[in-house]
Each structure stands twice: as structure tokens, then as C-alpha cells.
Amino acid sequence: MGTPWRPYVSFNIWSQFAPSVGQEHWHCDMKRGFARARKKEPLVKALLEQDTTPQHIGLLAQKAVYEFHQDIELLQPSNGVERMAEILQLSKEPSEVQQRVIQILQNYYKNPILAGKNIIKLSRGDEGIPEPILIRNGNYFFNLFAAIDCIFVDLDGKLHILDFKTGKSDFDRRQAFVYLLAATYLYPQQKAVASFYNLETNKWSDRITATDAQLNAIQIELVRIAEQHQKELRRYKENPSNFAQIFPANPGFNCRNCQFNSICKFSVSEVSA
Numbered sequence: 001m002g003t004p005w006r007p008y009v010s011f012n013i014w015s016q017f018a019p020s021v022g023q024e025h026w027h028c029d030m031k032r033g034f035a036r037a038r039k040k041e042p043l044v045k046a047l048l049e050q051d052t053t054p055q056h057i058g059l060l061a062q063k064a065v066y067e068f069h070q071d072i073e074l075l076q077p078s079n080g081v082e083r084m085a086e087i088l089q090l091s092k093e094p095s096e097v098q099q100r101v102i103q104i105l106q107n108y109y110k111n112p113i114l115a116g117k118n119i120i121k122l123s124r125g126d127e128g129i130p131e132p133i134l135i136r137n138g139n140y141f142f143n144l145f146a147a148i149d150c151i152f153v154d155l156d157g158k159l160h161i162l163d164f165k166t167g168k169s170d171f172d173r174r175q176a177f178v179y180l181l182a183a184t185y186l187y188p189q190q191k192a193v194a195s196f197y198n199l200e201t202n203k204w205s206d207r208i209t210a211t212d213a214q215l216n217a218i219q220i221e222l223v224r225i226a227e228q229h230q231k232e233l234r235r236y237k238e239n240p241s242n243f244a245q246i247f248p249a250n251p252g253f254n255c256r257n258c259q260f261n262s263i264c265k266f267s268v269s270e271v272s273a
């Protein structure tokens with residue numbers, strides 16, 4: 001018998017429902033509609049299959065960290081950055097991608113933050129959808145998807161869940177809480193902390209911890225989002241012509257960087273100040 005279907009949620013879905021603090025002006029529910037309700041339509045599917053530049057840089061950065069620790073000698077020779085650029089085939093990338101990734105490689109080469117750590121998981125970044133974590137909240141069962149970049153063991157024996165970032169956006173503590181909740185299911189016997197590290201700015205966040213009460217609150221919030229998500233998908237399926245009511249557009253500056261701007265009828269290319 002196959003695994004039964006269950007409602008699901010992830011930090012990514014949460015962030016598509018509710019923007020992080022300071023990002024409210026950029027938030028557009030219609031993006032969620034394209035990405036979640038219309039993802040199988042050929043035009044939408046094709047757009048979803050293309051990484052945006054920030055996504056692509058993030059993936060190359062994660063792959064570089066992975067490769068550096070697959071072959072730790074790459075962190076030794078004086079040409080380690082050049083060799084990694086070859087492994088990543090950076091010469092085939094657009095110049096913006098090349099420049100930013102080279103900077104990331106140089107940063108990591110100078111300060112390889114995972115060197116000497118007891119790493120128990122390090123993702124390459126292109127593994128696809130992670131295994132779902134089955135969560136029970138009372139009588140409600142749902143799947144949590146948590147794509148964790150790295151886990152190592154801290155000197156005090158705690159698991160340290162590390163998420164790599166690139167670009168300028170601030171760390172979103174909600175993501176850390178989702179990972180800490182995931183850790184209570186994946187490693188129930190161990191205490192965990194979480195943090196973020198920006199590979200472009202070399203900025204490391206505080207170590208983030210959560211009490212049982214906080215994790216319980218996060219779990220309840222995730223149940224609410226999983227239910228809301230299914231409700232919206234159902235409403236769209238029953239009445240596709242209501243797309244813009246179910247997923248309201250928020251056109252503006254954010255359209256410039258939206259991956260759906262070529263197919264969105266609400267997209268604005270210029271906005272007067």
C-alpha cells in the first residue's frame with residue numbers, strides 16, 4: 001500500500017502566505033497562486049523550471065560549500081578558488097553570476113566556517129524535494145518539508161542547524177523555528193540550535209533556540225497554513241476563473257523581479273515614484 005496523501009507545508013509556503021518583517025510592500029499573493037495552484041500549466045511550469053539569478057547564485061554557492069568539503073584539499077592549494085570555479089563551470093555563467101560567485105568562493109576559501117566541524121549533513125543544494133516529516137497535531141496529520149542545508153555538532157554537543165544565505169535579504173527567524181521543529185522529529189533525543197550564515201557578507205546570525213512552548217506555537221501555525229493552503233487550492237480547482245480573487249495581485253516595484261511578470265496580466269513594468 002502506498003503512503004497516504006497528507007496536507008503539507010514548508011517554510012517556503014509559509015513565507016508565500018505571510019511576508020517577513022520589512023518585506024510587506026513586496027508581498028504578492030498572486031505569486032503564490034502561480035507557483036502553487038497553476039504550477040502544472042505549461043507556461044508557468046517553464047518559468048518555475050528556470051532559476052532566477054538570486055536562486056541560481058544561491059545554488060552555486062551551496063554546491064561550492066559542498067564540494068569544498070567533499071574534497072577538503074580544495075581549501076589547501078593556492079588555486080583552490082580557480083579549481084572550484086572550474087568545477088562549477090562558472091565560465092558558462094552570465095557575468096553577474098560569475099562575479100558574485102567568485103566573491104563567495106574567495107570568502108569561503110579565506111574563512112571556511114565548517115572546516116574542522118563534525119558535519120553530519122551537508123546538502124549539495126540540488127537534491128530536490130526532501131523527505132517529508134510526518135507531524136501529528138492532535139488528530140491532524142500533515143507533512144512538513146524542511147530542506148536543511150547543513151547540520152553539525154557544536155562543541156557543547158548540541159546539533160547546529162545552519163542555513164546558508166546569499167544576497168541582501170535579512171534572516172527570517174521563522175525559518176530557523178521551522179528547522180528547530182523539524183529537528184525535534186528527526187533527532188528527538190538531541191537539543192538543537194539554528195543559525196544563518198551569509199556567504200556573500202560573511203555575516204553569521206545569533207544562535208537561535210526555541211522553547212517547547214514556542215515550537216508548539218510554530219506547529220499550530222503550520223497546521224493553520226497547511227489547512228489554508230489546501231482550502232485555496234480547492235477553491236481554485238473548483239473555480240479557476242476566480243484566480244485573482246483567491247490570490248490577489250499586488251503590482252508595483254516587486255513586479256520587476258517577479259518570475260511571473262511575463263505572463264501576469266497585472267504586471268507593471270514602470271512605477272512612478
Ligand code: SF4
Nearest residue numbers: 028255258261264267
Ligand atoms: S508580476 Fe507583479 S502582480 Fe503579477 S504576480 Fe508578479 S508581483 Fe504579483
